[in-house]
Amino acid sequence: MPKAHVYKRDHINTDEIIPARYLTTDDEQELAKHCMEDLDSEFVKKVSRNDVIVAGEDFGCGSSREHAVWAIRGAKVQTVIAKTFARIFYRNAINCGFYIIESKDALEKINDGDEIEIDIEKALIKNKTTGVDIAFEPLPTFALEIINDGGLLNHITKKL
Amino acid sequence: MAMTITEKILAKAAGLDSVKPGQLIDANIDVVMCHDVTTPPAISMLQKKGIDKVFDPEKIIVTPDHFQPAKDIQSAELHKRLDKWAVKHEIKHYYKLGKAGVCHALLPEQGHIRPGEVIVGGDSHTCTYGAFGAFSTGVGSTDLAATIATGQLWFKVPPTIKIILNGKLAKGVYSKDVILDVIARIGTDGALYKAMEFTGSTLANLSMESRMTITNMVIEAGAKNGIIELDKVTKKYLKEHLAENKKDYTVFESDPDAVYESIEEFDCSKLEPIVALPHLPSGGVPIGQCEGIEMEQAYIGSCTNGRIEDLRIVAKILDGKQVAIRTIIVPVTPTVWKQSHDEGLFDTFYAAGCVISAPTCGACLGGFMGILAAGENCVSTTNRNFIGRMGHPESKVYLASPATAAASAIEGKLTDPRKYL
Ligand code: SF4
Numbered sequence: 001m002p003k004a005h006v007y008k009r010d011h012i013n014t015d016e017i018i019p020a021r022y023l024t025t026d027d028e029q030e031l032a033k034h035c036m037e038d039l040d041s042e043f044v045k046k047v048s049r050n051d052v053i054v055a056g057e058d059f060g061c062g063s064s065r066e067h068a069v070w071a072i073r074g075a076k077v078q079t080v081i082a083k084t085f086a087r088i089f090y091r092n093a094i095n096c097g098f099y100i101i102e103s104k105d106a107l108e109k110i111n112d113g114d115e116i117e118i119d120i121e122k123a124l125i126k127n128k129t130t131g132v133d134i135a136f137e138p139l140p141t142f143a144l145e146i147i148n149d150g151g152l153l154n155h156i157t158k159k160l
Numbered sequence: 161m162a163m164t165i166t167e168k169i170l171a172k173a174a175g176l177d178s179v180k181p182g183q184l185i186d187a188n189i190d191v192v193m194c195h196d197v198t199t200p201p202a203i204s205m206l207q208k209k210g211i212d213k214v215f216d217p218e219k220i221i222v223t224p225d226h227f228q229p230a231k232d233i234q235s236a237e238l239h240k241r242l243d244k245w246a247v248k249h250e251i252k253h254y255y256k257l258g259k260a261g262v263c264h265a266l267l268p269e270q271g272h273i274r275p276g277e278v279i280v281g282g283d284s285h286t287c288t289y290g291a292f293g294a295f296s297t298g299v300g301s302t303d304l305a306a307t308i309a310t311g312q313l314w315f316k317v318p319p320t321i322k323i324i325l326n327g328k329l330a331k332g333v334y335s336k337d338v339i340l341d342v343i344a345r346i347g348t349d350g351a352l353y354k355a356m357e358f359t360g361s362t363l364a365n366l367s368m369e370s371r372m373t374i375t376n377m378v379i380e381a382g383a384k385n386g387i388i389e390l391d392k393v394t395k396k397y398l399k400e401h402l403a404e405n406k407k408d409y410t411v412f413e414s415d416p417d418a419v420y421e422s423i424e425e426f427d428c429s430k431l432e433p434i435v436a437l438p439h440l441p442s443g444g445v446p447i448g449q450c451e452g453i454e455m456e457q458a459y460i461g462s463c464t465n466g467r468i469e470d471l472r473i474v475a476k477i478l479d480g481k482q483v484a485i486r487t488i489i490v491p492v493t494p495t496v497w498k499q500s501h502d503e504g505l506f507d508t509f510y511a512a513g514c515v516i517s518a519p520t521c522g523a524c525l526g527g528f529m530g531i532l533a534a535g536e537n538c539v540s541t542t543n544r545n546f547i548g549r550m551g552h553p554e555s556k557v558y559l560a561s562p563a564t565a566a567a568s569a570i571e572g573k574l575t576d577p578r579k580y581l
Contacts, residue, residue, distance in 0.1 A: 011348055011440060015546040019553075020525040024227065024234030026201035026301075038548040058349040058382065062546060063525070064198060064284040066300035087353050087384055088284055088298055095302035142184055142314070152302050153209050156310060 001128060002050040002078055005043065006112040012039060012055050013062035014089070018071040020063075031067055032074030049076040052118070054110050056082065060089025069096050079118060081106045081125065081136075094143045097151035101125065103136040110134075162415040164320040166355040166387055169295040169412055173278040181319035181421070186312050189219070191272055193281030194304065195263050196224035200241040202282065202305035214249045215311030221272050222246045223255040225262045226521040231528040261493030261519040264288040264376060264463035268368070269493055271401040275390050276410035280307055284379045285463050285543065290387040291371040292394060293411065297385045318384045319421040320355040321346075325362035327429025332578035334473075335370035336465055336541070336561035338362065339377045340434040342426060344444030352382035354421065357414065362428040363388060368397040369469040376464045377543050380441035389413055433577055435539075436559035439547045447564060447576045456536040458483065458569035459550070460562055461490025461517070462524040465541035468499045470562040475505040477566040477580045478512040484572030487514040488530040490522055514569075526550045532557075539568040 016039040018031055025031065036043035036053075053072065059082035060068055069092045072080065081101040085093070093100045099120065106125055110116065114129040125134040139147070149155040161178040163171065171179040173187035194202075199222070206212070214220055224242060227235035246254040255266060264285050267273055275293035280286060282304040289296035299313070307313050323342060329335075343350070356378045363371065371388055378386030388394075390411050398409070435450050437443035460466065460474055471491060489509050491497040497519055500506055509516055523530030524542045532538055532551030537558065540550065545557035560568070563577035570580070 013544075013546045015526075015544070015549050019548050020226075020527055023197050023525075023527075024232065024238060026204065038553040058352065061348060061382065062284065062544060064282060064286075064298040064300050066198065066201065066302060069300075084349065084352065086349070086382060088300060091303060092300035095300065095306075152306050153205055153211075156306050157209055157211070 001115040002052060002117070003048065004052050004054050004110045004112065004114045004116045005047065006054045006107070006110055007039065008056065008107060010056040011058045011061050014060060014065050014068040015062055017060065017068040018065065023065060023067055026067065026070065028070045028074035031071040035071040035075040044075060047075050047077060050078040052078050052116050053080045054106055055080065056107055057084045059085050061086035064088045066092045066096065069093050069098055073098055083107060094139070094146050095152035097147050099139070099147055101136050103134060105134050162417040162419065164355065164357060164414045164418040164420070165293065165389060165412045166295055166320055166357065166385060167317060169276055169278060170315065170317050179317045181317050183317045185315055185317060187278050187315055189280055189307050189311050189313055190277035191279040192220045192304070192307050193263055193267060193279065193283065193286055194220060194222045195226060195283060196228060196235070196238050196242050197226045198282030198301045198304060200238045201301040202308060203241060203245045205302060205305045206309060211309050214308050217250050218252045220251050220308060221253045221267055222251050223260045223263050223266055224257070225260060226525065227527050228260055228520055229257055229518065259494060262463045262466065262521055265467055265492035265496070268292065268372065269401060269495055271403050271406060274402065274406065274409040275394070276412050280313060285376050287378045287383065287386050288372050288376040288463060290375040290385050291368060293388065293390040295385055295387065298379065318353055318355045320357050321351055322420045322423045323356055323358050324423065324425045325358060325360035325428050326425060327362055327427055328365055329362065329428055329431065332433055332563060332581050333431050334561045334563060335366055335373045337431055337434040338428055339374045340436050340444040340559060341431055343377065343381050343442045344434070346381050346424065348380060348440050348442045349382040351378065354383055356381065356383045356386045358386065358388045364391065367469060368393060369467045373464055377441065380543060433561060433564050435564060435574060436545055438545050438556040438558065441544060441559060443545070447574065450574050451576060453574045454537060455485050455539050455568055455573055457485055457530065457532065457538040458487040458565045459523055459530055459538055459540040459542065460488065460565050461492065461522065462542040463492065464543040465562050466490050466492035466496070468496050470541065471496065471500050471505050474562045474566040475508040477563060477577060478514070478570065479508050481512055481570045483513045483569040485569055487569040488517060488523065489514050490517045491519055493519050523550050539565045539574060541565050
């Protein structure tokens with residue numbers, strides 16, 4: 001069962017998610033080895049397939065490096081749940097076809113290590129450890145269209 | 161319908177009579193900025209999709225800057241990918257080593273930025289160009305790839321916050337102090353998804369270089385773009401920098417009854433030198449509250465504050481003095497490098513014990529040329545002081561104006577620059 005990795009912090013920035021010293025590659029698997037390194041050097045050891053990251057406001061602020069999304073996705077993280085996302089991170093995630101969740105309540109209702117199931121259709125985060133369901137506002141239609149096409153480039157190649 | 165300058169530019173770019181905040185549009189892009197970190201991945205994405213074209217080789221500006229000259233084998237490979245692609249697609253404005261400079265300083269200096277246009281770049285500080293009355297914003301590699309292929313990009317029209325800057329700056333206080341103060345007040349997400357429109361009497365006395373320092377940092381408040389209307393200072397700069405065949409441009413102004421999401425006023429006449437304490441750009445406090453904190457390094461450069469005006473201020477303060485700590489000076493572009501050389505600033509830096517680098521982003525993002533060890537402090541004229549930004553996760557970055565950085569370099573601790581002016 002996927003677990004939550006909870007960071008009770010606002011403004012987790014792209015330098016913490018993937019430090020610039022690793023930006024000489026764009027290989028997702030390489031980047032994944034350093035995912036969240038300057039925030040939590042143990043993260044890559046703890047994370048398993050389909051786990052989720054939970055954080056506060058303004059997740060992914062800072063640089064425009066899409067490497068931040070790639071590192072997280074490369075680490076097989078299913079989604080990031082944050083109170084809000086920084087603008088470029090939000091765009092990058094959608095453009096990569098990576099579903100992210102904005103929720104004001106999740107941080108209070110999910111503890112580190114809780115087992116989590118996400119139901120995108122019903123827009124529900126199910127905390128299996130506490131039995132609490134958290135509803136979230138689904139991504140807007142235009143974003144879903146891009147994600148369903150598998151990212152922005154697939155989306156626009158339809159038009160080309 | 162009454163509109164702000166940002167709304168007017170976006171409406172024009174989308175071919176619409178008017179737009180309003182929240183509206184989704186497809187905008188035509190006038191200029192695309194490409195550098196060595198985010199463009200190579202974009203190129204690979206396009207290749208994987210079998211898209212082997214660029215929408216307009218004249219509108220794409222390419223300069224390696226983050227790791228240039230290449231710092232290791234991997235960055236050399238990035239440069240090679242960028243170079244092959246730029247050559248193959250006959251990119252007209254491709255700045256190779258020797259001509260390359262830090263993107264956000266290079267593009268305006270070389271006359272690629274015009275008012276009323278829409279500019280995107282694969283770099284968060286692309287917001288810098290808003291100082292010229294343009295809509296300009298940073299994007300990631302996928303957006304970049306899409307724009308390179310189609311010349312279009314989707315946007316959600318942002319609501320605008322109006323920032324009124326009143327009063328003349330006191331001696332020793334610069335536009336860097338202004339923007340650090342603004343971010344300290346509104347916070348690192350105070351303008352999330354929004355446009356920040358700057359106006360007010362303070363701006364009239366600021367050069368284009370100083371204005372770019374302000375718009376450069378709007379991303380540190382979360383903003384989509386920062387924008388300053390055209391005035392005679394802008395016109396003069398454009399006259400000097402735009403090529404003959406590019407001297408025409410459209411000027412937009414906000415309507416008097418345009419709708420703003422909020423209006424913030426700042427009295428800049430009472431402002432003091434500000435230092436943003438680690439680890440957020442919003443950590444700004446007056447120098448009096450942090451004077452004396454010991455530094456191991458001073459870093460003077462970056463797209464925020466590595467232009468000729470900045471280096472002149474630094475030289476004035478360092479003239480006849482010795483620096484007490486490692487002091488690294490990075491002129492942002494080859495032109496700035498040459499100007500500093502010709503004006504004798506290098507002599508001053510050399511005599512004071514500084515090291516002078518080639519134009520590069522270098523240590524601003526913890527790349528190379530001035531990386532910090534564990535526990536070290538650096539006073540820096542850059543724009544970000546996040547954890548690990550300039551090196552070890554246990555190092556600390558203090559953001560300040562070039563004057564404050566120079567004065568601090570002399571004393572080896574955070575120092576009020578006014579005593580050296
Ligand atoms: S100088 Fe620093 S902030 Fe500016 S573009 Fe380079 S890395 Fe980014």
